[in-house]
Amino acid sequence: MGVSLSGGDELRRALTAIGVRAQAATPLAVAEAATLFAHAVERQLTRRSHERGTPTPSRPGEPPAMVTPSTSRSLHNSLTVVGPIAAGPGEWLAVTGPTAAYARIQELGGVTGRGHATTLPPRPYMRAAYDEVAHDPALRGAFIRAWGAALT
Numbered sequence: 001m002g003v004s005l006s007g008g009d010e011l012r013r014a015l016t017a018i019g020v021r022a023q024a025a026t027p028l029a030v031a032e033a034a035t036l037f038a039h040a041v042e043r044q045l046t047r048r049s050h051e052r053g054t055p056t057p058s059r060p061g062e063p064p065a066m067v068t069p070s071t072s073r074s075l076h077n078s079l080t081v082v083g084p085i086a087a088g089p090g091e092w093l094a095v096t097g098p099t100a101a102y103a104r105i106q107e108l109g110g111v112t113g114r115g116h117a118t119t120l121p122p123r124p125y126m127r128a129a130y131d132e133v134a135h136d137p138a139l140r141g142a143f144i145r146a147w148g149a150a151l152t
Helices: 008-045 103-108 126-134 137-151
Strands: 049-051 066-068 079-088 091-098 110-112 118-120
Touching (some): 008 079, 008 126, 008 137
Parallel strands (some): 049 066
Antiparallel strands (some): 110 118
């Protein structure tokens, strides 16, 4: 006794359509993820502040403290989000990061200043923001919503 299936072509077309819709939805989720990350960076950079000319209240290993009021948002304002960008077949990416010249040394620490006389300790804020977003249910939710809509 044999088994007969019908509707194979319709099933194949429906599954292909779902794949096309999921591929179209993915950049939206990637853009939302990049925005979540940018907001996490902003939160890291606004944890502490201090007046111009006073020592920073952040300890090595903590995000840098903002100088208030005039440059309070300099790293924050230099944050840029690019993407989503097609990175290959079925691959999308977005890049979020600071453009301020001193952003990298704040994150990683290092030697700077005239004659390289100043050593700055690392004051990571990008990595801390990444760790925050990686465990945020909102990140997973962005993809669930986007792909869930593609399935309907």
